[in-house]
Amino acid sequence: MPWDELKPREFAAFEKDLDGISRQTMQDHYKLYEGYAKKANECRRILNEFDYAQIEGNQVYSPLRAVSVDYTFALLGYKNHDLYFGHLGGDGGDPHGRFAELVDREFNGVNKWLDALKKAASAARGWVIVGYDLNDGSLFNYLMDSQNLWAVYNMVPVLALDVYEHAYVRDFGATPDGRKQYVEAFLRNVNWDHVNRQLAQAEAAKQGADATGLQEPAVAGA
Amino acid sequence: MPWDELKPREFAAFEKDLDGISRQTMQDHYKLYEGYAKKANECRRILNEFDYAQIEGNQVYSPLRAVSVDYTFALLGYKNHDLYFGHLGGDGGDPHGRFAELVDREFNGVNKWLDALKKAASAARGWVIVGYDLNDGSLFNYLMDSQNLWAVYNMVPVLALDVYEHAYVRDFGATPDGRKQYVEAFLRNVNWDHVNRQLAQAEAAKQGADATGLQEPAVAGA
Amino acid sequence: MPWDELKPREFAAFEKDLDGISRQTMQDHYKLYEGYAKKANECRRILNEFDYAQIEGNQVYSPLRAVSVDYTFALLGYKNHDLYFGHLGGDGGDPHGRFAELVDREFNGVNKWLDALKKAASAARGWVIVGYDLNDGSLFNYLMDSQNLWAVYNMVPVLALDVYEHAYVRDFGATPDGRKQYVEAFLRNVNWDHVNRQLAQAEAAKQGADATGLQEPAVAGA
């Protein structure tokens, strides 16, 4: 747990006017991101300072479980927003490059993936994360109901779409219809090159792991 | 989503007598693992058959959100157990190799990591997953309260310790003390080479991703 | 399960200008309330139409569990908002009547309860529900992280304070400070008589139950 200190970064998206997403929304949003970084750092400090020989481990209530659990809320709150802000500031348009190639193949067409993304964005309570699975290289639109509810491991996030109300209420209204308009605005501002850079890292991670030849056999005892 | 069919594998742990963990417990446990594979496959089939242009996306209740969310319970139910069964059948003893090296460094001693693992095992409601973070290469004992509660992404699991009651009630009793005895038994049966193989893949994945040179800069807009 | 159809009601709060909470926020908020009623009714219909002799009961994924679980999200989404809208439209000021009497006694002063309410409002992710316990008649500021996360039974809600972002982002901004300003605005618009009416029903419910003389004895087997 020799964690670095998480630091809020600067993003190109804050240097320009986005199409439909206001500067006020972005500025408020950035404060939440700063809050997640601060709290993640605080949780890391507490987790590093525990004396694990002495501390109580209790599954009903104990400071150990409370900090360990809510640390993941803080950590993903930071990571989710770090990815999301990185996407914004682009020109939208159709997905291109390797990402388009993969979703075209996996969803039988880029537009069908877009349909699935939009429906996921209406069905989630917090985020849609398009995730790349390190076991089989598949992509899936994961629904997340909060910063950390229903994340999975062995997954590298490629695209993060915030559907918490803070992302759209000021600009589009706190209704299902407002959320839909916001998702369209997100797609007008997304930088697909940034998404492709995430995907390139995800595929390289899988290739790195596969090259070890240490993947589990079909029959483990063999 | 061109997912392969998940298939329950065979494991060396089922070919021998474990120390303290009964064959009956293992056999019942395997049935749960088969159930997770079956349900994950069923969810994948449903998710593949949805017509995303037509389907309702609703965050209160909709089949799309229900299947998407509980799919992660099924998927991690499969992956968690696949890893756990792969660990068992070893000779226990002290952690060695690269894994020992890393936890020694990160927790200021292998025994301090063991303390932390045991306290985490008492404080979790489902699993402890020792996870390797693909961003910074740190290890952490993640508490999970069910198959999918409080997992994080960008994390490769290295060691999976089941603390659901099905893992220990028959052999050690449904009490906090019974759970502690079970954790000791788990450590007597763990195959540290298997843990090291997971870690080798995790580190190779990080190296693969890092080698792309596409990691986020400190200032994203730069 | 011979449920009535839930119907969105009309509220006095929508007939006037609130202090600090805009009509636009209230109108958008009402649409969410209508959505919860509609979905709760839909879930009730599905639950009534299941053939329980034939249906699959599966804890990993099954339509039965999905509808049963998300029904509580819809139902409390309706009930939470029904109570909240009923509170608004008042003149705020200090709590009075029986409610003031109880929180004065239980929290060692009305202002200390107000402190506790405000801190709870910053610490919750969805709602603060001041609940009256039917077992012992105590009041507690329950934190709820969504429409249905961490509710308890045998509790009658007396005051419901929505801290979902939809309640305050448009008028006060999506920041912790914006939420604090919103909570002050809520307190300027609350109708304490309405809160007292809830409390009167809660106390009457406890008295009704107690009068049966059927409460559990200290020793159940006696």
Add this chain to the structure above:
Amino acid sequence: MPWDELKPREFAAFEKDLDGISRQTMQDHYKLYEGYAKKANECRRILNEFDYAQIEGNQVYSPLRAVSVDYTFALLGYKNHDLYFGHLGGDGGDPHGRFAELVDREFNGVNKWLDALKKAASAARGWVIVGYDLNDGSLFNYLMDSQNLWAVYNMVPVLALDVYEHAYVRDFGATPDGRKQYVEAFLRNVNWDHVNRQLAQAEAAKQGADATGLQEPAVAGA
């Protein structure tokens, strides 16, 4: 929050041999119940000692939110088991009395309710609580995924069926089939008079509340 200290009670079920549920299972189970009482009391003490004027209210991580949330796990862990142990020690058989009358009417037959209960018991991850709604007097088999996940307020529990693995693994095995056998055993040992006593209190609570004449009108502003 002038809470009484929760005290584990004695139950008739522990004075006799149950049919199919072993004394060892019951003894281990009682220790969990004692643990919930102890932790609920500890959380109450912490919650009472906070200085609410000074304490941090933070929704990402703060001791206030951690204790407030996990207190409900402890509290319902106590209440769930208190009810469950109270049911046991009876002679099973067909439901009778007012409870039978209500489920017969609401589920179109007592056997159809039993079908629904059994399917719910397979579909839940923690408890099935047959709850009486104080708003409309309806009964529903609520699925709970842990001690406190998906409880609802304004509900009085009438029957509590524990399907955590600690309730059945030792006697019936940690499989879906083992759980089914355990549910049959529960029904052979249930004391329907005890269930009817809970229902009598629930109905009296509703009558008490209704007699105030303070229920919400169809049009709140009227």
